[in-house]
Amino acid sequence: MVALPEDEAAHLTRVLRLTAGERVVVFDGRGHEFDATVERAARSEAHVAIGRARLALREARVALTLAQAVLKSDKMDDVVRDAVMMGAAAIQPVVSARSEITLAALERGRRRERWQRIAVSSAKQCGRAVVPQVLDPAPFDVVVSPGPLGAAFMFVEPAAAEDVRPLAAISGAPPEEAAVFIGPEGGWAPEEIDRGAQSAHLVTLGPRTLRADAMAVVALSALFTIWGEF
């Protein structure tokens, strides 16, 4: 018999209103899914008996980390939810030159913890058995600094630099890992683009202005299409 985490127990008892004997599906967030039966359920405590393992959904072949500059208000919540739905393997919140919030404020607001809960909830909704990790928010320079990233893509406007390539120029076998950098509402600062160009491909989704909070889902859809994931 296994005790569910407090959040999930509360969801089971108060939202789904399940009682002993009812059947559920549980997952450990690391790729394992099981049939289970509720044994005890009371307020914020729930125990289930684990049954047969289920065949979990295959994860994307490319382990993609979305490095997303933190957006205003609850837009970042939506991006985390969508990135999980699209199959990102991890989410790295980035504080960039034009982000309108500081690392200290993110920590005070326990935002990483909030985004991690959103990731759990989104994984459940879309049927993923793996919950992507939301990493500690970090400044752009720190995120981009570990040197050549292999398959790293920084999305910029077409005229942002000389060597910006259309997405169509990306080809070849899908990498094992990839990183995708998406800027904040005001875009990347010129010095960030210079810095990024040293370890990432500068790519563009064309001249139409996409909303900042829609960029990640469009970029991930496009890249996963190129890599044959759909």
Next chain:
Amino acid sequence: MVALPEDEAAHLTRVLRLTAGERVVVFDGRGHEFDATVERAARSEAHVAIGRARLALREARVALTLAQAVLKSDKMDDVVRDAVMMGAAAIQPVVSARSEITLAALERGRRRERWQRIAVSSAKQCGRAVVPQVLDPAPFDVVVSPGPLGAAFMFVEPAAAEDVRPLAAISGAPPEEAAVFIGPEGGWAPEEIDRGAQSAHLVTLGPRTLRADAMAVVALSALFTIWGEF
């Protein structure tokens, strides 16, 4: 001197608070964009003097009609906004078997007119000089009936029928026109899929459950990637 439509005049005077002599960019929604100067602006009336024509953004090479089953509450607003941003040429709202609203209710609520205003606003935001037309809502059978649609794609779950293909199976030169069918929250009914399969390719975005209101942006991103639009 040209009078702006009432909505736009109100936006210019009350939101942007522009006055005579200030410079603006105007567009006719059919691909033409001009520099202009405000001549008179008072409450919901504004006149501008048209100046030089500007080079408008190129439209997508594939004229894509999004046939979207009407979603609940304001989710359909978001889909219209996103489809315009992604470059759809037209939007066909569809009432399907599992749509939770009737044609009569849509008409009473003047929803088409509302969606058309959202399309104008989204075109302005993303810099498109062409405003996609939002067509009159119609039942699925009527929309799908004109026979073979050439490049028509109906998005379904992988197990919805035997001949569902992954998106990666689509290849060949981009068509001049295309239609994309996206279902409502509850998905297409089996008889709709049978009917759709007669004039559209059944395609899937894989086994993850995508939110109904995210399907269009993902599908359009994927198709435009395949057709080299990005």
